[in-house]
Amino acid sequence: MSSIAELIKSRASANSYDPSKPLTRYEIGDLVELATHAPTAFNLQNWRFIAVCSDEAKAKLFPLAYNQQKVLDASVTFIVCGLLGEDALIASSLKPTLDAGIIDQATFDGWVGAAQGMYKGNPSLQRDEAIRSASLAAMTLMLAAQDKGLVSCPMIGFNPTAVAQAFGLGDGEVPVMLITVGHTGGANWPPKPRKPVAEVLAVV
Amino acid sequence: MSSIAELIKSRASANSYDPSKPLTRYEIGDLVELATHAPTAFNLQNWRFIAVCSDEAKAKLFPLAYNQQKVLDASVTFIVCGLLGEDALIASSLKPTLDAGIIDQATFDGWVGAAQGMYKGNPSLQRDEAIRSASLAAMTLMLAAQDKGLVSCPMIGFNPTAVAQAFGLGDGEVPVMLITVGHTGGANWPPKPRKPVAEVLAVV
Numbered sequence: 001m002s003s004i005a006e007l008i009k010s011r012a013s014a015n016s017y018d019p020s021k022p023l024t025r026y027e028i029g030d031l032v033e034l035a036t037h038a039p040t041a042f043n044l045q046n047w048r049f050i051a052v053c054s055d056e057a058k059a060k061l062f063p064l065a066y067n068q069q070k071v072l073d074a075s076v077t078f079i080v081c082g083l084l085g086e087d088a089l090i091a092s093s094l095k096p097t098l099d100a101g102i103i104d105q106a107t108f109d110g111w112v113g114a115a116q117g118m119y120k121g122n123p124s125l126q127r128d129e130a131i132r133s134a135s136l137a138a139m140t141l142m143l144a145a146q147d148k149g150l151v152s153c154p155m156i157g158f159n160p161t162a163v164a165q166a167f168g169l170g171d172g173e174v175p176v177m178l179i180t181v182g183h184t185g186g187a188n189w190p191p192k193p194r195k196p197v198a199e200v201l202a203v204v
Numbered sequence: 205m206s207s208i209a210e211l212i213k214s215r216a217s218a219n220s221y222d223p224s225k226p227l228t229r230y231e232i233g234d235l236v237e238l239a240t241h242a243p244t245a246f247n248l249q250n251w252r253f254i255a256v257c258s259d260e261a262k263a264k265l266f267p268l269a270y271n272q273q274k275v276l277d278a279s280v281t282f283i284v285c286g287l288l289g290e291d292a293l294i295a296s297s298l299k300p301t302l303d304a305g306i307i308d309q310a311t312f313d314g315w316v317g318a319a320q321g322m323y324k325g326n327p328s329l330q331r332d333e334a335i336r337s338a339s340l341a342a343m344t345l346m347l348a349a350q351d352k353g354l355v356s357c358p359m360i361g362f363n364p365t366a367v368a369q370a371f372g373l374g375d376g377e378v379p380v381m382l383i384t385v386g387h388t389g390g391a392n393w394p395p396k397p398r399k400p401v402a403e404v405l406a407v408v
Binding site: 003004005007008009011013025028029032033034036037038039041043045047048049050051052053054057093096097100102103127128129131132135136138139140142143144146147153154156167176177189190191192193194195197200201202203204 | 207208209211212213215217229232233236237238240241242243245247249251252253254255256257258261297300301304306307331332333335336339340342343344346347348350351357358360371380381393394395396397398399401404405406407408
């Protein structure tokens, strides 16, 4: 078991995977389960995950991800989708929180009203929210994978329209990121240097 | 030290903070340092963090975040910004990776060219990327805070235009999220229930 700081610092985007070591369905489900503990506005959980595992599905994704070999070699490539149309989602997503007694009816009603007021007729905010939620889940998934001794790589190099069509995404589903996950192959880069904190942080 | 799975599952968005326990500048810098280990496309590192700590800065942010008490009570509220205009950023962000010998000159040139080709004249992709990168960093920061025994809360309830103006953000800086961080106050919610994995995952 590593400390979270060690995990965060040791994670690096991996290009090379061992194609002979698949993940089980249980392992894939476990990664997604952990990813869904990421926070979302109003606990919307406006995301969906497609795990591309089979040879057939990989062959379909490969050219849509610009022939990146890791899509074929990694055990799984997750298509991490953010969902638009949050005004329809909010009540169903939040209901279990009400039922569990964590929030009361007044808070539930207030949040549902607030979310509907914010998102309705605001496609730009809906898109922002889809990308935010999917990205929060994506980061959680990558750290969870790292903790299990796996490597991963987030990818924006794909044709979102073609991916949406090929994998049957709904109109309200935005493919925000692909993430390859698997056992490391022969040669992966170490973590890349980051800018000094002083360059990116202001304390006021 | 917790396992990452325990950390992920125990993190909950916190509304209540102990205002008597400030974080040091070192602690704040450490959280941001860890956050910057999040991945970005082409290692762009297209982010900036403003740590709102002083009474004066908190008083300025408070009304712009719709009078949410936690902005006053938490030790710090981070304004997590994503940066647009990546075509100017890419070479400077990636140069240390070349200098460290992690990638060679041909890869460097290829990435810079690819990034400039993708982002230039594409404000929608630039905005998506700003939100993606800032959100990946935000999730890393929240998990790092959790590991240090702190609590946090991501917030989209603020006026982005007013925050940008009040805190002097540049034209290319998008305030993607606020994150309050501090020691827990009296009464915080437990983690809210999530949808079952079967509802959000398809394996193909």
